[in-house]
Amino acid sequence: MVNLLSNDVNRFDFCTGMLHYIWIGPLQLGIVVYILQGYFGWWPCLAGVALLVLFVPFQSQMGRLFGKLRSQVATRTDSRVRVMNEVALYAQER
Numbered sequence: 001m002v003n004l005l006s007n008d009v010n011r012f013d014f015c016t017g018m019l020h021y022i023w024i025g026p027l028q029l030g031i032v033v034y035i036l037q038g039y040f041g042w043w044p045c046l047a048g049v050a051l052l053v054l055f056v057p058f059q060s061q062m063g064r065l066f067g068k069l070r071s072q073v074a075t076r077t078d079s080r081v082r083v084m085n086e087v088a089l090y091a092q093e094r
Contacts, residue, residue: 029049031050033045033046036048
């Protein structure tokens, strides 16, 4: 239980640091598109942006997969910690 709570607190801590990317990401994309179109033109620049946008569903799927794997790891870690606490309590009783 303690392990799951510490993981949740860690996620909230990580999330607050990433909230700024919600507004700064599109701003950076607009600036980069403007700069790149000056070097390469509109069509190659928009093709690159389209390629990046096409990878968003792939990244979403990978995030879900890693979330499931992390949940399994947390469950196993919690059971391992529980067993080690039982062993420590048993050793103290002797």
